[in-house]
Amino acid sequence: MHPPSHSHWIAAALTSLALSVCAGGCKSLPPSKPSSEWTAQEARGAQVYQEKCARCHYPTSTRGLHGPGLQALTKVKAMPSGAPPTDERLTEVILHGHQMMPATPLDDDQLRDLLAYLHTL
Template structure:
């Protein structure tokens, strides 16, 4: 019984961690998302967003063209609600974050 629980837990944890073969850019993008976005947004393939109104990263490509996301990140994301901080990323950060987000599609 305990062995089954531990196996189930291990499988769950493996599904929440990025693949070992992730590129350095994808890893940097995940780190950025974890440090700056995960408080409100889900940044993985399965969990709900901690803040209900914050869309999970895995669905952003369905709501917005990737080019639009890249442009917004470069110009500074501004939203209609006060809980979203304004971010303005440099080109390398944008590339890394979008590379990570593509792994969630």
């Protein structure tokens, strides 16, 4: 039988192992802005995202769904295609689609709100 102190030691050792492995090599992305701090515009953009994008893209992960996860989308140097994540490029991809991604028609307000939201990711 393992005394409890023993399993605590194992847990502590595993935790520090994980931390030291990550300190060397984990590329951690900058955190998303918490929803409690969203502006009204960002919150409206999140709604647009839920309606139009969420079925194909995870917002808080880089894991793929139907399309790539969009965590930290506007904070990285390049998107999966290699293009920089400028508002111009995002607008182009959203309104006109890109390869396997269908075009998403949005009015100007929806587009502005969505872009504001994408900057929080």
